[in-house]
Amino acid sequence: MKLYDLDLSGxxxxxxxxxxxxxxxxxxxxxDFVRREHKENKxxxxxxxxxxxxxxxxxxxxxxxxxxxxxxxxxxxxxxWWPSEAHLQAEVMQWLSVASNEIQHGxxxxxxxxxxxxxxxxxxxxxxxxxxxxxxxxxxANNNWLAANxxxxxxxxxxxYISITHEGGxxxxxxxxxxxxxxxxxxxxxxxxxx
Amino acid sequence: MKLYDLDLSGxxxxxxxxxxxxxxxxxxxxxDFVRREHKENKxxxxxxxxxxxxxxxxxxxxxxxxxxxxxxxxxxxxxxWWPSEAHLQAEVMQWLSVASNEIQHGxxxxxxxxxxxxxxxxxxxxxxxxxxxxxxxxxxANNNWLAANxxxxxxxxxxxYISITHEGGxxxxxxxxxxxxxxxxxxxxxxxxxx
Numbered sequence: 001m002k003l004y005d006l007d008l009s010g011x012x013x014x015x016x017x018x019x020x021x022x023x024x025x026x027x028x029x030x031x032d033f034v035r036r037e038h039k040e041n042k043x044x045x046x047x048x049x050x051x052x053x054x055x056x057x058x059x060x061x062x063x064x065x066x067x068x069x070x071x072x073x074x075x076x077x078x079x080x081w082w083p084s085e086a087h088l089q090a091e092v093m094q095w096l097s098v099a100s101n102e103i104q105h106g107x108x109x110x111x112x113x114x115x116x117x118x119x120x121x122x123x124x125x126x127x128x129x130x131x132x133x134x135x136x137x138x139x140x141a142n143n144n145w146l147a148a149n150x151x152x153x154x155x156x157x158x159x160x161y162i163s164i165t166h167e168g169g170x171x172x173x174x175x176x177x178x179x180x181x182x183x184x185x186x187x188x189x190x191x192x193x194x195x
Numbered sequence: 196m197k198l199y200d201l202d203l204s205g206x207x208x209x210x211x212x213x214x215x216x217x218x219x220x221x222x223x224x225x226x227d228f229v230r231r232e233h234k235e236n237k238x239x240x241x242x243x244x245x246x247x248x249x250x251x252x253x254x255x256x257x258x259x260x261x262x263x264x265x266x267x268x269x270x271x272x273x274x275x276w277w278p279s280e281a282h283l284q285a286e287v288m289q290w291l292s293v294a295s296n297e298i299q300h301g302x303x304x305x306x307x308x309x310x311x312x313x314x315x316x317x318x319x320x321x322x323x324x325x326x327x328x329x330x331x332x333x334x335x336a337n338n339n340w341l342a343a344n345x346x347x348x349x350x351x352x353x354x355x356y357i358s359i360t361h362e363g364g365x366x367x368x369x370x371x372x373x374x375x376x377x378x379x380x381x382x383x384x385x386x387x388x389x390x
Contacts (some may be wrong), residue, residue, distance in 0.1 A: 089265060135244060
């Protein structure tokens, strides 16, 4: 199973982290992002959206880190990480949407601006980040994990960009419940860090 | 089963549309958005994020329209709308992320600016909308439905805001494959329109 990967990408890290947690080997294929290899023919044929990560598992080719997590959970991770019961799966799904929306357009974009020079509205990203971090922190005041009372793909989807918010100029020290949750994640068996 | 609802909201319409398609009755509870009823105690106790739609099904309370679609599909809609096979569910999931990310921050936000006076970067929304509409149109050149070769929650999640892009000043007439797909959706049994 191949992962077309960029080491610094939080979206790629989501996939590497989850694959490690479920002890599923990945063949990592580094993509030269600076040289825009993801916009060249070979990768555009796999993913015409011109984005990474891309997962290739035999005939199956997937884009979008949340979809890749769901695929890996269904195929290799099992019920523990992606519950089949309707209300529990929906709980997890709520957080996959948060990863695609509020995290992407808050902490992720703030980091792209500060670390990689993206031109975008930084104050808007800061306001969005503060809102979503507060909501997550409040949720974690009464929950050890984001959904279903156990570690799931929800945590794997949301954790990566929160763990590197400082690179976007955002201090997460004041969010004490997020700190404790991140600490729990780093103690999961087979946890790996971004780099 | 109660849906806390705003008639003009595309995210609420997603839920009403899908519930109708699977012939599942909803008790619609209109929320007075102008009076900010969704920020008042009663609804904040159901959803501290201060957003609608909210679905209440007995003990189960859910926010996020994508999560609600997945819940309804698992519980009432069945395999047809939310395939259990790993690669097919992941295909659908890719489009649920698109609904949360690209649609939300493209056509949805453009409409909020033009129709409801939201202050945001309109030219950015237009550029994002053009990109995502082109990608969807290209995909639909070779597919009748977004995923799994059949109507699924992917179509229900992506269709609502695309069907009202003109309210955001975006003309979808040039996207002929999107036009044909929208036409197929309106012909599904039990289809309902936004208003």
